[in-house]
Amino acid sequence: MNPLLQLNEVNTHIQGFHILQGISIQVPREGVTVLLGRNGAGKTTTLRTILGFNTPSGGEIKFDEKVINGWPPFRIGALGIGYVPEDRGIFGSLTVYENLKVAARDGIREMEGRLEKVYQLFPDLKRARKQQAGTLSGGQQQMLALARILVSKNRLLLIDEPSSGLAPIIVDRVAEAITELKKELPILLVEQNYNMASKIGDNYYIIDQGRCVHEGRMEDLEKEPEIKQRYLGVAV
Amino acid sequence: MFDTLFFNLLLNGLAHGMLIFLIASGLSLIFGLMRVVNFTHGSFFMFGAYVGRSIFLATDSFVLAILGGLLFGFVCGALVERIAIRPFFGNRVQLLLLTLGMMLVMNELVKIIWGPTILRFPRPDYFIGSFMLGDIILPYYRMFIVGFGLAVLVVVYLFLNKTRLGIIIRAGVEDSDMVQSFGINIKQVFTFTFALGVSLASVGGAISGPFLGVYPEIAMDNILVAIIAVVVGGIGSFGGSVAGSLLIGLISSFGGFYLPQAAMAFNVILMALVLLIRPQGLFGKGGLASGR
Ligand SMILES: Nc1ncnc2c1ncn2[C@@H]1O[C@H](COP(=O)(O)OP(=O)(O)OP(=O)(O)O)[C@@H](O)[C@H]1O
Ligand SMILES: [Mg+2]
Numbered sequence: 001m002n003p004l005l006q007l008n009e010v011n012t013h014i015q016g017f018h019i020l021q022g023i024s025i026q027v028p029r030e031g032v033t034v035l036l037g038r039n040g041a042g043k044t045t046t047l048r049t050i051l052g053f054n055t056p057s058g059g060e061i062k063f064d065e066k067v068i069n070g071w072p073p074f075r076i077g078a079l080g081i082g083y084v085p086e087d088r089g090i091f092g093s094l095t096v097y098e099n100l101k102v103a104a105r106d107g108i109r110e111m112e113g114r115l116e117k118v119y120q121l122f123p124d125l126k127r128a129r130k131q132q133a134g135t136l137s138g139g140q141q142q143m144l145a146l147a148r149i150l151v152s153k154n155r156l157l158l159i160d161e162p163s164s165g166l167a168p169i170i171v172d173r174v175a176e177a178i179t180e181l182k183k184e185l186p187i188l189l190v191e192q193n194y195n196m197a198s199k200i201g202d203n204y205y206i207i208d209q210g211r212c213v214h215e216g217r218m219e220d221l222e223k224e225p226e227i228k229q230r231y232l233g234v235a236v
Numbered sequence: 237m238f239d240t241l242f243f244n245l246l247l248n249g250l251a252h253g254m255l256i257f258l259i260a261s262g263l264s265l266i267f268g269l270m271r272v273v274n275f276t277h278g279s280f281f282m283f284g285a286y287v288g289r290s291i292f293l294a295t296d297s298f299v300l301a302i303l304g305g306l307l308f309g310f311v312c313g314a315l316v317e318r319i320a321i322r323p324f325f326g327n328r329v330q331l332l333l334l335t336l337g338m339m340l341v342m343n344e345l346v347k348i349i350w351g352p353t354i355l356r357f358p359r360p361d362y363f364i365g366s367f368m369l370g371d372i373i374l375p376y377y378r379m380f381i382v383g384f385g386l387a388v389l390v391v392v393y394l395f396l397n398k399t400r401l402g403i404i405i406r407a408g409v410e411d412s413d414m415v416q417s418f419g420i421n422i423k424q425v426f427t428f429t430f431a432l433g434v435s436l437a438s439v440g441g442a443i444s445g446p447f448l449g450v451y452p453e454i455a456m457d458n459i460l461v462a463i464i465a466v467v468v469g470g471i472g473s474f475g476g477s478v479a480g481s482l483l484i485g486l487i488s489s490f491g492g493f494y495l496p497q498a499a500m501a502f503n504v505i506l507m508a509l510v511l512l513i514r515p516q517g518l519f520g521k522g523g524l525a526s527g528r
Contacts, residue, residue, distance in 0.1 A: 053413055078419035089414035091407040093521065101400055102407045105419040108400065148418070 002065065004029045004156055004186055005050070010059035012049045019045045021210040022059065025188075027156065031202035032178070032187045034218065036194075036232055042210040043190040044086055047158045050188075051083055052076040063156075078105065082149030086160040086190075088141045092134025096125055096144055099133050103148035111151040118147045121177060139170035146177055156186050163193040175200060194232060198222065206231045243372045245489045251378040251447060253485020254385025255281075258440025259462035260469070260477040261392060262433020268409035268472020270426050271328060272321060275335040277437045278459025279342035280309055284441025285450045286350050289357040292445075298360035302442055309438025313431035321430065322423070343455050352452060357445030377446055384443055388436065389478060396474055405429055409472045461488070464503050468510045470520020479518050 003026040012020035020042050027033045035043045048054050050061060052073040061069050068076055077083070091099050100118075104111035119126035122143040128136060133144055142162055149157055162178065163171040175196050181187065182200065191197040197204070201218040208231050221228065263277050284305040292301040320338065324330045359377050367374040396402035408415045408425055416422050441454070448454060461484055469480025484503055492499035510517060 051417060072421075073413070073416040074419055074421045077417045081417075083414075083417040085414070089411055089417075091410045091414070093410060094403065094407055098403045098407075101403050102415060102420075103418045104400070152418075 001029060003027055004064060005188065006060075006062040007046070007050070008060045008062070010046075010049060010061060011057045012045055012054045013057045014045065014054060019210050020049060020056070023049075023207065023210070023212055025205050025212065025215075027186060027188050028203070030182075030186050032182050032189050032200050034197045034201035034204045035188065035190045035207055036192075036197060036204055037207035038231065038233060039192075041207045043207055044160055045210075046207065047083070047085075047160055047188070047190060050076075050158065051081065080153060080155035082152075082154040082157045084142075084145040084149065084157070084159045084162065086164065088145040090133045090136075090141045090144055092132065094133055095130050096133050096136070097129040099144055099148055100151050103151050105152040110153070114151050118150045121150075121180060122147055138166050139173065142166065142170075142174055143177065146174075146181070150181070154185060156188065157181065158188050160190045161192060162189075163191060163196050171196060194228070240372050241493075243369075243374065245493055246486070247374055247378050247382070249486035249489030250482065251381040251385075251485070252488055253482035254382055255440050255444050255447075256458065256462055256465050256485055257385055257478055257481035258388065259437045259458055260465040260481045261389075261474060262436045263462055264466045264469070264472055264477040265405065265409070265474065266430055266433045267466070269405060269412070269429050270321075270325075272331050272430075273335065273463075274430070274433070275332075275339040275459060276316065276342060277434065277462065278455040278457075279339050279346075280312065280434045281437045281441035281444070281458050282346060282452065282455035283312075283342065284309055284438030285357065285445040285448075285454060286346060286355075286441075287438070288442025289355060289445050289450050292357065292360075298363075302439060305442030306435050306439040309435035310431045312438070313434025314427055316434070317427045317430035322426075339455070339459070343452055346452050346455075350450075354449045354451040357450050359446040363446070381443055381447060388439075392436070393474065401425070401428070460500075461503060464507045466517075467507055468517060470517025473517070473519040473521070476517055476519030 005027040007023050007025040010020055010023045011018070023042070023046055025033070025046070035046060037043050045054060049056055052068070052071050052075070056069050060067055063079055063081070068079070091102065094102070100111060100115070101108065124140050125143055125147055128140065133141065136144060159178065162174050166174065171193065178187065178189070178200055189197070189201065198218055198221070204216060204218050204221055205212050206214040206227065213231060214227055259277055259281050263274060266272055266274050287308045288301040288305040291304040292298055316338070320334060321331065324334055363377040363380055365376055367376060367379065396406055404415060404420055404425055408422060412422050415425070444454070465480035465484045466477055467480070468483060469476025469478070483506065487502045487506060488499055491502040
C-alpha cells in the first residue's frame with residue numbers, strides 16, 4: 001500500500017539558512033516511524049515543515065496522495081495530523097479540560113465520546129481536569145499533550161521527543177502510552193532516547209545536517225553499531 | 237472622611253475606570269493574541285462617541301446609540317484588521333507605525349467631519365438626575381456607566397471562559413501555532429478578536445459622551461491611560477485589564493481632585509512602581525520582555 005505521508009527531497013530555509021537539504025521520508029499507514037539524529041540535525045524542522053509552520057523551499061510533501069506543500073497549518077491540522085511538540089505546547093493558564101476543548105476539532109460531542117477512553121489511558125488527567133495545566137508535572141503535561149490529540153479523529157501523529165526532561169520512570173509510562181496509541185494510529189516519532197526509540201519504533205530514518213543518511217527497519221539498526229556510534233553517539 | 241465628596245470621587249473614579257476598561261480590555265486581548273499595539277483603539281473610542289451622539293440626535297433613542305456604537309466598532313474593526321493589519325502581519329515595527337499613523341489620520345478626520353470643538357451629547361431623559369443616599373448625591377448616569385461596564389465585564393468574562401471560541405482566544409494568547417495545529421484558522425480568530433476589541437472601545441466612547449462630552453482629544457487622552465492600565469494589569473490578561481483600569485480610574489479621580497496638576501503623573505508613577513516590583517503586571521504571566 002502507498003505510504004500515508006511522503007516527503008520527496010524537501011528543502012527548508014529558515015532566515016536564510018538552508019536547514020533541510022533534501023529530506024525524503026515515507027511514513028506507512030501503520031506502525032511507528034522514528035526520526036533519529038543528533039542535536040540540531042533538523043528533526044524538529046522536519047516535523048514543523050510537514051505541519052506547515054515552515055514553508056518548504058523545494059520538494060514535495062504528500063499526505064494520502066494530496067500535495068500539501070504551502071498549505072496553512074490549520075488546514076494541515078484539519079487533515080487529521082496531530083502534533084505534540086518538543087515543549088509539549090500546553091496552554092498553561094487554561095485548565096486541563098479547556099486544553100482538551102481547544103483540541104476538540106470535531107466538536108465537543110465527539111470529544112466527550114472519546115473522553116472516557118482517554119481518561120482510562122491517563123487517569124491523572126481525569127482527576128486534574130479542572131486544574132490549571134501549567135501546574136501539572138512534566139509527565140502529566142506530556143499526557144495532556146497526547147490526550148489533546150486523542151479527543152479528535154486523527155490519522156497521523158507527529159510526536160517530538162516525548163521523553164525529554166522526564167524522569168526515567170515517567171519515560172516508561174509515556175512509552176507505554178505511545179505503544180498503546182500505535183495500535184490505532186501511525187506515528188512519526190522524533191526520539192533521542194535510543195532505548196525508547198528501539199522499543200517502540202518499527203522503521204527509522206537517521207537525519208544528519210538536514211539530510212537523510214540512513215533508513216531501515218528498527219531491528220536492523222541494532223546490528224549496525226557503527227552507524228549508531230557515528231550519527232547517534234550511542235556507545236557500542 | 238466618608239462624606240459626600242468621598243462617594244462622589246469614588247463613583248467618578250469607578251465610572252472613569254469602567255470607560256478605561258472598555259478600551260483596555262480589547263487592547264490587551266489584541267496585543268496578547270496578535271502582538272499588535274493597536275493605537276487606533278483610543279480613536280475608535282472617540283469615533284464611538286461621535287457616532288453614538290449622531291445616532292442619538294437623529295433617533296432620540298439611547299439604546300440605538302449604544303447598539304450603533306457597538307456595530308460601528310465591530311464592522312470597522314473587522315475591516316481594519318483585514319485590510320490594514322493582516323498584510324503586515326509578523327512585522328511588529330511596521331504594524332506599530334501603521335496603527336500610529338492611522339490614529340493620527342482618524343484624529344484629524346474627526347475634526348473634518350464634526351469640527352474641532354466640544355459637542356454636547358445630551359443624556360437621555362431617564363438618566364437625568366441623581367440618586368440621593370442621605371446627603372450623598374449619586375448621579376444616575378455615572379451609576380449607569382458603572383453598571384454597563386460591569387455587565388460588559390461579565391459577558392466578556394463568560395465568553396472567554398465558557399465558549400470554545402473564547403477559550404481558543406485565551407489559548408492563542410499563549411501559543412497561536414499550537415492552536416492552528418488543532419485545525420483552527422487563527423486568522424479568523426484574529427479578525428474576530430480585533431473586531432470585538434474595537435467594538436468595546438467604540439461602545440465605551442458612545443456611553444462616555446454624556447459624561448465626558450464629545451471632542452477630538454478624548455482619543456489621545458484615553459489611549460494613553462488605557463495603555464498604562466494594560467501594562468499595570470498585565471498584558472494579555474483580561475482580569476488584569478479590569479484591575480488596572482479601575483485602579484487608574486480611582487487614582488485619577490482622587491488624585492485629580494486633591495492634586496490636579498499631578499493627575500497624569502500619578503498614573504505614570506503607578507506604572508513605574510508596578511514595573512519595578514512586578515514587571516509582568518499585576519495579573520500578567522511572562523513579563524514585558526518575554527513577548528514572542
Ligand atoms: N528559527 C530558527 N532560526 C535559525 N535557525 C534555526 C531555527 N530553527 C532551527 N534552526 C536551526 O536548524 C537546525 C535544525 O534544528 P532542529 O530544531 O530541527 O534540530 P533537531 O534535530 O530537532 O535538534 P534537537 O535534537 O536539539 O531538538 C539547527 O542547527 C538550528 O540551529
Ligand atoms: Mg528538536
